[in-house]
Amino acid sequence: MRKTLRELSEMVGGEIIGDPLVLIKGVAPLEEAKDGDITFFANSKLSHFLKKTQASAVIVDCQTPGNGKPLIRINNPYAAFSRIMELWVTAKNYSLGIHPTAVLGEQVKLGDNVSIGAYVVIDDRVEIGEGTIIRPHTFIGENSKVGKDCHIHPRITIAENIEIGNNVIIHSGAVIGSDGFGFAGENGTYRKIPQIGKVIIGNNVQIGANVTIDRATFGKTWIKDGTKIDNLVQIAHNVEIGKNCIIVAQVGICGSVKIGDNVILAGQVGIVEHLTIGDGAKVAAKSVVTKSVPAGKFVSGYPARDHNEEKRIKASISRLPSLLKKVQELSRKLEKCEKRS
């Protein structure tokens, strides 16, 4: 496919600097783009690449100086590039219908244009919305619902009584609806608490590979619209995660934690049970959150505290060995002083 820079600019809404008729034949990152490609610049660390890129045009923000190439100027170059990129990505056509090896239970309801792959097992009373793709080896337990236009990758477990919205992407190996980890101690042994709640996943959610999301003890574990979850994340029973959150890989969230909207949890964070994380809060990588976090706050460390305070403390820690020496020296001097006086 070929598009003029003007056509692309009109699609994303930016301002053209230079020849609007330059012909674009593909997309590529800054350092790999060749003649005919459009690329984008959004990371100031890569400005040396901007100078020497072979691209025929570059999408830049409003602060970036020109590099002599035709430009599209726009507030959010990455988002604009992403839209343009989609023009050149040809979605694979999954064969519609039900693969002859799929095993479907009773009273299963399938929307139009679904694709059910080889060796998929779908239990009784499951509903699958129109346009949804269920790829090979996936299991869906009874009474579960998957919405429209979802992409359920190969080898996924969606257990019983799970509700999944529209436009949801789930990657291989994810387990939605394993039992919550609930036991009552009894004479030195542990008695399993029945886990009879469900999991509800909103619209436009993405769930990474080998993620685990436990069902609620009662009620629901709930991931709301637009939240994106990276690989190998653990979400315990009765957790509630708001809209448009970013949960990076290997995060662990304990039972009954309530997370607001637009929260960002960086990689390997842990959150202890029953806490609340306010809207727009951020938690730095590998922090352990032991107290509820107010809306908008950026915390880090173990225990997680105000990020600037934690930075000051981390900087102080690196001066500790010299501080110890300094205090010994002061102590000696003071002793001398005392003797003299």
Place this chain on the structure above:
Amino acid sequence: MRKTLRELSEMVGGEIIGDPLVLIKGVAPLEEAKDGDITFFANSKLSHFLKKTQASAVIVDCQTPGNGKPLIRINNPYAAFSRIMELWVTAKNYSLGIHPTAVLGEQVKLGDNVSIGAYVVIDDRVEIGEGTIIRPHTFIGENSKVGKDCHIHPRITIAENIEIGNNVIIHSGAVIGSDGFGFAGENGTYRKIPQIGKVIIGNNVQIGANVTIDRATFGKTWIKDGTKIDNLVQIAHNVEIGKNCIIVAQVGICGSVKIGDNVILAGQVGIVEHLTIGDGAKVAAKSVVTKSVPAGKFVSGYPARDHNEEKRIKASISRLPSLLKKVQELSRKLEKCEKRS
């Protein structure tokens, strides 16, 4: 189902306060219980819910003051509630027998009343005990044994030469018997050490979703009776875990670690190789255990040390920036003192 409070009390052994004939029709948590439900109170943080619960009866411990509702007083309200809850949970009936799509090897021995799901693959000489449920897409390697009344969820790998006891629950995506991570360095490359040991899982063990348990190099990796393992836990080759332990999500246990009985490892803990953790020890979340831990000890931090000492250290760390200033000030004052004297 309906039960009088007296019937329930007799079942769990507690003392009734109030009308023993009140009729109970269901179970629910404190904050959601409605008229006709029985609930329980075991977390003092939820005492505001106790006052206004709509439940018809509450199970409480011996210290909790009454709230005007009929009560069952008992030492362990959560365990009692769990038993009562089981009355209202109807276990799903899995269809008995072997699904026509299951692939069974030679000399497989199946107990009575087993349920083998769609697309299960069971290799030669596997034995499955009576009443055990093997759900779809699970693979069981040759010479492995699964005991009685186990629930093996969908999409699990039980590799070769694994022994699993009775009443074991394994959640989706778990891998039992991957190779131990053993290599011998040789001229800058690594030579794989054959991993020819097994994994033995005791009775009443629960294993979470996407857990990985490696087989031993020689001998066995061993999880003893009653231990409960949460999601995404890593257990390396030749690890031994005692009875009735609690291993929370995302813990990683290195090779040849020996863990006693009734140990609790909180989430994201790491334990370095060849250590011993004594009976009844506890390790706080995200700690790294670098030395063996005596029986009964509670440790935390990296390196993990006595929990109270670690708390003192953590408290001191938050005072470090002000300490640095204080020492600078002392240093200046001392200089003046020295000049004067």
Place this chain on the structure above:
Amino acid sequence: MRKTLRELSEMVGGEIIGDPLVLIKGVAPLEEAKDGDITFFANSKLSHFLKKTQASAVIVDCQTPGNGKPLIRINNPYAAFSRIMELWVTAKNYSLGIHPTAVLGEQVKLGDNVSIGAYVVIDDRVEIGEGTIIRPHTFIGENSKVGKDCHIHPRITIAENIEIGNNVIIHSGAVIGSDGFGFAGENGTYRKIPQIGKVIIGNNVQIGANVTIDRATFGKTWIKDGTKIDNLVQIAHNVEIGKNCIIVAQVGICGSVKIGDNVILAGQVGIVEHLTIGDGAKVAAKSVVTKSVPAGKFVSGYPARDHNEEKRIKASISRLPSLLKKVQELSRKLEKCEKRS
């Protein structure tokens, strides 16, 4: 099988101390070896076992004093033992050919002597090299290539456009080629960036159970020859890992990190995006690497720094509570001093 000590010594190249005709019938670890076994000694912590081992011969390094048993002296006892061990390990014979339940797409190319297990699904235009074993329930997406003599364990996802070298071992539950975690923020929501790159895995790589390796946004995520990856590791989009690295369990590597050859990352390490880790660098367990690491350097801590410096800091931290008291005391004394002078 029986071998004389001389035969074994000639195979691995060591020097015999004692009777070269002693007959060896098996292999075992030091503490479990019986009469007729050969064992090895390479861990000085186990020297008490060396004295009382029942083994008929021991492989030792050049420093270890004799224990009266026939010995093979060699520089690398563990590697030598590993080679000898392989004599007694009988590789399972997987049935060659294609299981009748496997589903193969169009234009699939299979080398000689492949073994394709039950319920394997292989998509269009996949190539599998000779001697490779694909075990049950594995999915391989279109246009992917798997080299010669690989062992692909049960229940693995190899997505589209993945290239895997020769002699690669992948354990159950691994996901190769999930989407990179890339989103562009747009009006408070997140827009998915298409992930159109690939994953390339070199020769002699081992990938652990439930590992996740994301495909590149553009270009490739790349694991080079000889690297060994333990269970539950997360490798993000566009990461490059050099030759003969060791990546221990539960490590998380963020996007676009470049790792050199012969690097060792201990368990639960995190590496933030876009960093470079030089050849031969080492990172201690649970460290968070926030700056690039030069070749050959050993770092630890959060932020990761020179390991010796981190050890000094950790040692200082344990003295913090007493330091605080000391400074208070100095402050009091100084005050007195000031008053007197």
